[in-house]
Amino acid sequence: MTEGKFVGLPKIKYVRAYTVRGGGADYHDQGAGHWIDDHIATPMAKYPEYRQSRQSFGINVLGTLVVELEAEDGTIGFAVTTGGEPACFIVEKHLSRFLIGRDPSDYETIWDQMYFSTQYYGRKGLVVNAISGVDLAIWDLLGKLRQEPVYHLLGGAVRDEMQFYATGARPDLAKEMGFIGGKLPLHHGPAEGEEGMEKNIALLADMRAKCGDDFWLMYDCWMALDIDYATRLAHRAWNECGLKWIEEALSPDDYWGYAQLKKNAPDGLLVTTGEHESTRWGFRMLLEMECCDIIQPDVGWCGGVTELIKIADDADRKGVLMVPHGSSVYSYHFVVTRHNSPFAEFLMMHPGPTEVVPMFAPQLLGEPVPVNGKIRASALDKPGFGVELNRDIALHRPYPND
Numbered sequence: 491m492t493e494g495k496f497v498g499l500p501k502i503k504y505v506r507a508y509t510v511r512g513g514g515a516d517y518h519d520q521g522a523g524h525w526i527d528d529h530i531a532t533p534m535a536k537y538p539e540y541r542q543s544r545q546s547f548g549i550n551v552l553g554t555l556v557v558e559l560e561a562e563d564g565t566i567g568f569a570v571t572t573g574g575e576p577a578c579f580i581v582e583k584h585l586s587r588f589l590i591g592r593d594p595s596d597y598e599t600i601w602d603q604m605y606f607s608t609q610y611y612g613r614k615g616l617v618v619n620a621i622s623g624v625d626l627a628i629w630d631l632l633g634k635l636r637q638e639p640v641y642h643l644l645g646g647a648v649r650d651e652m653q654f655y656a657t658g659a660r661p662d663l664a665k666e667m668g669f670i671g672g673k674l675p676l677h678h679g680p681a682e683g684e685e686g687m688e689k690n691i692a693l694l695a696d697m698r699a700k701c702g703d704d705f706w707l708m709y710d711c712w713m714a715l716d717i718d719y720a721t722r723l724a725h726r727a728w729n730e731c732g733l734k735w736i737e738e739a740l741s742p743d744d745y746w747g748y749a750q751l752k753k754n755a756p757d758g759l760l761v762t763t764g765e766h767e768s769t770r771w772g773f774r775m776l777l778e779m780e781c782c783d784i785i786q787p788d789v790g791w792c793g794g795v796t797e798l799i800k801i802a803d804d805a806d807r808k809g810v811l812m813v814p815h816g817s818s819v820y821s822y823h824f825v826v827t828r829h830n831s832p833f834a835e836f837l838m839m840h841p842g843p844t845e846v847v848p849m850f851a852p853q854l855l856g857e858p859v860p861v862n863g864k865i866r867a868s869a870l871d872k873p874g875f876g877v878e879l880n881r882d883i884a885l886h887r888p889y890p891n892d
């Protein structure tokens with residue numbers, strides 16, 4: 491090619507960041523009576539006043555962040571993640587300078603600039619959520635401009651369909667719906683003593699009796715435990731109920747604790763974690779310190795697709811499975827391209843949960859859902875992430891940059 495002739499894709503012209511309330515990407519932002527806020531063990535449960543409800547300590551305080559990127563030709567890429575109003579500020583007032591006038595194909599440089607310009611106040615959490623939202627919107631725009639699904643841009647499907655396990659309070663119903671396993675929220679942590687431990691085991695035993703021996707059952711501990719409690723739970727749940735894995739038992743900062751837990755856990759029981767970890771550097775700690783058997787990055791929180799490529803490659807190199815946390819289409823387009831992601835998570839967002847509903851409803855239109863526990867790769871065959879933003883919901887743009 492003659493130097494200087496290549497014109498590239500239409501450049502990004504507008505960056506818009508909105509916040510929305512009510513479920514969707516902030517899936518903890520649900521109404522009263524939802525299974526996801528029913529006395530679930532958390533690190534805040536040592537304070538009795540914050541034990542019954544996660545909303546009582548503010549789990550849903552952020553709401554959803556919607557990032558919208560409009561190219562010069564009017565094509566719009568968008569993405570949703572958790573982050574709400576403070577993430578809108580970061581996107582519009584800080585990150586937009588690295589986006590306006592740029593070709594979306596330059597996602598590597600854009601990511602690098604977003605990360606290192608915010609490193610002095612970022613690195614993890616809210617700032618990386620905002621970076622992830624922008625990165626996902628770039629990949630959506632790229633797919634829409636090239637008229638290709640994101641999974642094509644990532645190397646294509648390695649399997650014809652994806653298999654799902656369901657996260658929710660009713661693994662017995664998930665089994666009837668065709669899922670390969672059910673992940674229960676743990677309800678009682680160390681502050682509720684031996685009585686709580688007995689209740690945890692009793693619930694699992696009841697589900698084992700209902701689901702039969704071959705169905706996977708997992709416990710999601712949402713960072714609530716200490717090593718002693720997690721070790722005792724792991725042994726009892728494995729011996730008495732055939733638990734498949736114990737998830738996110740400890741604080742995400744306690745790499746040393748995870749390495750110890752993995753040594754303490756019974757042979758055959760998997761230790762999993764990573765949904766609140768970010769970037770190639772955080773996951774390198776988990777992988778090199780041999781903290782777990784499965785890493786579970788959330789593509790909307792760990793740095794987006796651009797960063798997940800690096801995280802997944804590192805896990806692959808070390809022979810560790812990478813099964814992303816939730817994240818709807820943003821996960822599906824990645825999982826289907828990866829040999830080390832043999833199955834995926836489906837978060838049951840029905841309050842019961844007695845039926846399958848789209849994970850990020852009502853924010854996305856055209857979101858595929860598992861049928862008989864599976865989604866075919868061909869269901870992703872639309873440009874970008876294959877979904878549209880539902881503009882009937884109340885979008886609020888607090889910090890316009892233009």
Ligand SMILES: C[C@H](O)[C@H](O)CC(=O)C(=O)O
Pocket residue numbers: 526530657674675710712765815816835837
């Ligand atoms: C059910 C868990 O407490 C949490 O709400 C979701 C989660 O950690 C997961 O899906 O994994």
Ligand SMILES: [Mg+2]
Pocket residue numbers: 710711712737738765815
């Ligand atoms: Mg989890």
